[in-house]
Amino acid sequence: MSSPKTVRWGILATGGIAITFTKDLLVDPTTRGVKHLKHTVVAAASSSSKSRAEEFLKETGSPSDAKAYGSYEEFVKDPNIDVVYVATPHSHHYQNAMLCLEAGKNVLCEKAFTVNAEQARELAKKAKEKTLFLMEAVWTRYFPLSIYVREQITSGRIGPVARVISDNSMALDPEKNMADGKNRMVNPDLAGGALLDLGIYALTWVFQTLYHTQPEKDRKPPKLLAFVKNYEPTEKADEHSTIILSFPRSKEAGGEAHAVATTSLRVATAPGGNMDTPCCRIQGPKGEIQVFPHSFRPTRTKIIDSDGKVEDKEWPIPGPGKGSGWYNGFGGSLQSEGEGQGMFWEADEAADAILNGRKEGKFLGLDESILIMEVMDEVRKQGGLVYPEKIETTKYPTQL
Numbered sequence: 001m002s003s004p005k006t007v008r009w010g011i012l013a014t015g016g017i018a019i020t021f022t023k024d025l026l027v028d029p030t031t032r033g034v035k036h037l038k039h040t041v042v043a044a045a046s047s048s049s050k051s052r053a054e055e056f057l058k059e060t061g062s063p064s065d066a067k068a069y070g071s072y073e074e075f076v077k078d079p080n081i082d083v084v085y086v087a088t089p090h091s092h093h094y095q096n097a098m099l100c101l102e103a104g105k106n107v108l109c110e111k112a113f114t115v116n117a118e119q120a121r122e123l124a125k126k127a128k129e130k131t132l133f134l135m136e137a138v139w140t141r142y143f144p145l146s147i148y149v150r151e152q153i154t155s156g157r158i159g160p161v162a163r164v165i166s167d168n169s170m171a172l173d174p175e176k177n178m179a180d181g182k183n184r185m186v187n188p189d190l191a192g193g194a195l196l197d198l199g200i201y202a203l204t205w206v207f208q209t210l211y212h213t214q215p216e217k218d219r220k221p222p223k224l225l226a227f228v229k230n231y232e233p234t235e236k237a238d239e240h241s242t243i244i245l246s247f248p249r250s251k252e253a254g255g256e257a258h259a260v261a262t263t264s265l266r267v268a269t270a271p272g273g274n275m276d277t278p279c280c281r282i283q284g285p286k287g288e289i290q291v292f293p294h295s296f297r298p299t300r301t302k303i304i305d306s307d308g309k310v311e312d313k314e315w316p317i318p319g320p321g322k323g324s325g326w327y328n329g330f331g332g333s334l335q336s337e338g339e340g341q342g343m344f345w346e347a348d349e350a351a352d353a354i355l356n357g358r359k360e361g362k363f364l365g366l367d368e369s370i371l372i373m374e375v376m377d378e379v380r381k382q383g384g385l386v387y388p389e390k391i392e393t394t395k396y397p398t399q400l
């Protein structure tokens, strides 16, 4: 077998998820059975200072010759970078990803892809114009667990999916943990709120089971009805959103299917850390597939056939040894020995695409990312949630 090809990553921003992702990236791919590619980190950039980027490279165990930059603009000029991982808040994705694409870099951009669908369309257009790879980093889609669930659906195990109930909620106690309103989870200037941060996963499960499993030519956008409750102290970020969706499908494909997607930063899918309640139920006439929390990093499925037979499966995330641990998304990293976070699977997909000349993600292409942004635009429209113009704009460059 030929030796593995190495893909050279640049990390844009040095916050919580950038640390977690980079540690996962540097886990030996053979520990998860990947032999044809390797990842390395050649550069990192911090908008705060060059010294922060240096500290980040040390903290993540990046190679000692990786270059530290104190400016994103300087960083994107580095000729050694094959692909940039964009790890800034949602508000900044459009400007930062556009900066990378304009500089000729492939991009893996954190979720939510952008603030609105128009920005997502502009990024897709630019990537196409420059023949570059661009993918929204919805890591969960690349979990073996997700692949298995989609295969169970397409193989007809539960019959045509009739209904999906999906929740991603975390009781973050915002008054206690985010009292000054500056935290990215509640800060309107950073496109905060449950919908874009957590709701995207509730929608991910709806879309990857009801939409992505359909043959491409049969996929149709859903109609929806939404309710949004704003977080009172800032009034411009949602504390929960509830979305009812109806997916049109041909009679042969099972006819119209329904979904309910809920998200909250006030109440939890797994209250008190109790993981026994499914975060997603995928229901068909021949049975039900249940996925257990958290919906962004699930590690258990249960399939209950209509005759009552139960298949309960655990999906441990491979290590080895010290993985990145479990990042709770608002300032802390809980180290768990032996497990990775599971972000390496999306990194493998991005690297594989780049090595093979593919321009989009296999399990989440740009059209689907754009459609999900359109759904979130509609939810915000129905709920009256508008972000500041400077982060909704498609004008590039805009100083944020």
Ligand SMILES: NC(=O)C1=CN([C@@H]2O[C@H](COP(=O)(O)OP(=O)(O)OC[C@H]3O[C@@H](n4cnc5c(N)ncnc54)[C@H](OP(=O)(O)O)[C@@H]3O)[C@@H](O)[C@H]2O)C=CC1
Residues within 6 Å of the ligand: 012, 013, 014, 015, 016, 017, 018, 045, 046, 047, 048, 049, 052, 087, 088, 089, 090, 092, 110, 111, 112, 137, 139, 184, 190, 197, 296, 327, 328, 329, 330, 331
């Ligand atoms: N896939 C997943 O599991 C997760 C994904 N995320 C996503 O990752 C992104 C970042 O989240 P997270 O890492 O938790 O956020 P953090 O606040 O921890 O980090 C964001 C980083 O972005 C940079 N940045 C640039 N401009 C700003 C600004 N005006 N305000 C704040 N930060 C800025 C900073 O890095 P610097 O100073 O170095 O430039 C900062 O450290 C979000 O899109 C979020 O949705 C978050 C958690 C989990």
Ligand SMILES: O=C1OC[C@@H](O)[C@H](O)[C@H]1O
Residues within 6 Å of the ligand: 170, 197, 198, 296, 327, 328, 329, 330
């Ligand atoms: O993507 C995410 O997954 C984990 C959550 O805790 C975090 O807030 C979110 O950004």
